[in-house]
Amino acid sequence: MPELKAAFEQAVADSKALPEKPDNMTLLKIYALYKQATAGDVDGARPGFADMVGRAKWDAWNEQKGKDKDGAMQDYIDLVESLKG
Template sequence: MADLKTQFDAAVADSKNLPEKPDNMTLLKIYALYKQASSGDVDGKRPGFTDMVGRAKWDAWDAVKGKSSDEAMQEYIDLIESLKD
Protein backbone atom coordinates (compact mmCIF):
# COMPACT_ATOMS: atom_id res chain seq x y z
CA MET A 1 0.00 0.00 0.00
CA ALA A 2 2.71 2.49 0.99
CA ASP A 3 4.55 1.64 -2.23
CA LEU A 4 1.47 2.46 -4.34
CA LYS A 5 1.02 5.74 -2.43
CA THR A 6 4.67 6.61 -3.06
CA GLN A 7 4.26 5.90 -6.78
CA PHE A 8 1.04 7.95 -6.81
CA ASP A 9 2.75 10.91 -5.13
CA ALA A 10 5.59 10.70 -7.67
CA ALA A 11 3.05 10.62 -10.54
CA VAL A 12 1.30 13.69 -9.11
CA ALA A 13 4.65 15.51 -9.12
CA ASP A 14 5.38 14.25 -12.65
CA SER A 15 1.98 15.45 -13.87
CA LYS A 16 3.14 19.04 -13.34
CA ASN A 17 6.14 18.54 -15.63
CA LEU A 18 4.72 16.72 -18.65
CA PRO A 19 6.45 17.45 -21.98
CA GLU A 20 3.14 18.55 -23.55
CA LYS A 21 -0.09 19.80 -22.04
CA PRO A 22 -2.68 17.02 -22.44
CA ASP A 23 -5.96 17.68 -24.23
CA ASN A 24 -9.00 18.64 -22.17
CA MET A 25 -10.49 15.13 -22.07
CA THR A 26 -7.22 13.72 -20.75
CA LEU A 27 -6.98 16.54 -18.20
CA LEU A 28 -10.48 15.68 -16.98
CA LYS A 29 -9.50 12.01 -16.65
CA ILE A 30 -6.38 12.98 -14.67
CA TYR A 31 -8.51 15.19 -12.43
CA ALA A 32 -11.17 12.53 -11.90
CA LEU A 33 -8.69 9.77 -11.04
CA TYR A 34 -6.81 12.08 -8.67
CA LYS A 35 -10.00 13.07 -6.86
CA GLN A 36 -11.23 9.46 -6.69
CA ALA A 37 -7.87 8.28 -5.33
CA SER A 38 -7.58 11.04 -2.75
CA SER A 39 -11.21 11.76 -1.77
CA GLY A 40 -13.32 8.76 -2.82
CA ASP A 41 -16.67 8.99 -4.60
CA VAL A 42 -17.96 12.37 -5.72
CA ASP A 43 -20.49 13.96 -3.40
CA GLY A 44 -22.57 17.09 -3.42
CA LYS A 45 -24.80 18.40 -6.15
CA ARG A 46 -23.77 18.67 -9.78
CA PRO A 47 -22.83 22.29 -10.61
CA GLY A 48 -25.36 24.33 -12.52
CA PHE A 49 -25.49 24.83 -16.27
CA THR A 50 -23.65 28.17 -16.06
CA ASP A 51 -20.57 26.54 -14.46
CA MET A 52 -19.36 24.59 -17.48
CA VAL A 53 -15.90 23.79 -16.11
CA GLY A 54 -17.19 22.72 -12.71
CA ARG A 55 -19.86 20.62 -14.37
CA ALA A 56 -17.34 18.87 -16.64
CA LYS A 57 -15.07 18.12 -13.67
CA TRP A 58 -17.98 16.81 -11.60
CA ASP A 59 -19.15 14.59 -14.48
CA ALA A 60 -15.64 13.21 -15.02
CA TRP A 61 -15.27 12.41 -11.32
CA ASP A 62 -18.76 10.89 -11.22
CA ALA A 63 -17.79 8.62 -14.13
CA VAL A 64 -15.18 6.85 -11.96
CA LYS A 65 -17.49 6.49 -8.96
CA GLY A 66 -17.14 3.13 -7.24
CA LYS A 67 -13.45 2.64 -8.05
CA SER A 68 -11.36 1.88 -5.00
CA SER A 69 -8.67 4.33 -4.01
CA ASP A 70 -6.00 1.80 -5.02
CA GLU A 71 -7.57 1.23 -8.45
CA ALA A 72 -7.78 4.97 -9.08
CA MET A 73 -4.17 5.48 -7.94
CA GLN A 74 -2.92 2.76 -10.27
CA GLU A 75 -4.88 4.13 -13.24
CA TYR A 76 -3.58 7.63 -12.48
CA ILE A 77 0.02 6.36 -12.33
CA ASP A 78 -0.42 4.45 -15.62
CA LEU A 79 -1.98 7.48 -17.33
CA ILE A 80 0.77 9.88 -16.25
CA GLU A 81 3.44 7.34 -17.29
CA SER A 82 1.84 7.07 -20.75
CA LEU A 83 1.92 10.87 -21.13
CA LYS A 84 5.60 11.17 -20.19
CA ASP A 85 6.81 9.38 -23.33
Protein backbone atom coordinates (compact mmCIF):
# COMPACT_ATOMS: atom_id res chain seq x y z
CA MET A 1 0.00 0.00 0.00
CA PRO A 2 2.33 2.74 -1.19
CA GLU A 3 -0.46 5.35 -0.98
CA LEU A 4 -0.97 4.65 2.73
CA LYS A 5 2.77 4.84 3.43
CA ALA A 6 3.05 8.14 1.53
CA ALA A 7 0.04 9.56 3.40
CA PHE A 8 1.56 8.37 6.69
CA GLU A 9 4.90 10.04 5.91
CA GLN A 10 3.05 13.26 5.04
CA ALA A 11 1.11 13.06 8.32
CA VAL A 12 4.40 12.63 10.22
CA ALA A 13 5.71 15.80 8.57
CA ASP A 14 2.41 17.59 9.23
CA SER A 15 2.48 16.58 12.90
CA LYS A 16 5.62 18.68 13.35
CA ALA A 17 3.88 21.80 12.00
CA LEU A 18 0.51 21.74 13.76
CA PRO A 19 -1.03 25.17 14.44
CA GLU A 20 -1.27 24.40 18.19
CA LYS A 21 0.62 21.98 20.38
CA PRO A 22 -1.74 19.12 21.32
CA ASP A 23 -2.40 18.27 24.96
CA ASN A 24 -0.27 15.57 26.60
CA MET A 25 -2.83 12.78 26.16
CA THR A 26 -3.05 13.52 22.43
CA LEU A 27 0.73 13.66 22.15
CA LEU A 28 0.93 10.24 23.80
CA LYS A 29 -1.62 8.86 21.33
CA ILE A 30 0.36 10.31 18.40
CA TYR A 31 3.51 8.70 19.80
CA ALA A 32 1.81 5.35 20.41
CA LEU A 33 0.27 5.17 16.95
CA TYR A 34 3.58 6.13 15.34
CA LYS A 35 5.44 3.43 17.26
CA GLN A 36 2.76 0.81 16.50
CA ALA A 37 2.84 1.74 12.80
CA THR A 38 6.63 1.65 12.54
CA ALA A 39 7.69 -0.99 15.08
CA GLY A 40 4.63 -3.12 15.85
CA ASP A 41 3.65 -4.25 19.33
CA VAL A 42 5.53 -2.84 22.30
CA ASP A 43 8.36 -5.00 23.59
CA GLY A 44 10.65 -4.83 26.56
CA ALA A 45 9.83 -4.26 30.19
CA ARG A 46 7.64 -1.42 31.40
CA PRO A 47 9.85 1.41 32.72
CA GLY A 48 10.08 1.79 36.47
CA PHE A 49 8.10 4.21 38.60
CA ALA A 50 10.92 6.78 38.59
CA ASP A 51 10.67 7.14 34.79
CA MET A 52 7.24 8.75 34.58
CA VAL A 53 7.55 9.89 30.96
CA GLY A 54 8.91 6.56 29.74
CA ARG A 55 6.20 4.74 31.64
CA ALA A 56 3.43 6.91 30.14
CA LYS A 57 4.82 6.37 26.63
CA TRP A 58 5.10 2.61 27.18
CA ASP A 59 1.53 2.43 28.52
CA ALA A 60 0.15 4.43 25.58
CA TRP A 61 1.98 2.23 23.08
CA ASN A 62 0.85 -0.93 24.91
CA GLU A 63 -2.79 0.20 24.49
CA GLN A 64 -2.29 -0.17 20.71
CA LYS A 65 -1.10 -3.79 21.06
CA GLY A 66 -2.51 -6.09 18.42
CA LYS A 67 -3.34 -3.33 15.94
CA ASP A 68 -1.79 -4.04 12.55
CA LYS A 69 0.68 -1.54 11.10
CA ASP A 70 -1.69 -0.39 8.35
CA GLY A 71 -4.45 0.24 10.88
CA ALA A 72 -2.08 2.20 13.10
CA MET A 73 -0.91 4.25 10.11
CA GLN A 74 -4.50 5.09 9.16
CA ASP A 75 -5.39 6.02 12.76
CA TYR A 76 -2.28 8.22 12.94
CA ILE A 77 -3.20 9.96 9.66
CA ASP A 78 -6.78 10.52 10.86
CA LEU A 79 -5.62 11.92 14.22
CA VAL A 80 -3.12 14.35 12.66
CA GLU A 81 -5.71 15.47 10.09
CA SER A 82 -8.18 16.20 12.92
CA LEU A 83 -5.54 18.38 14.64
CA LYS A 84 -4.65 20.44 11.59
CA GLY A 85 -7.69 22.62 12.11
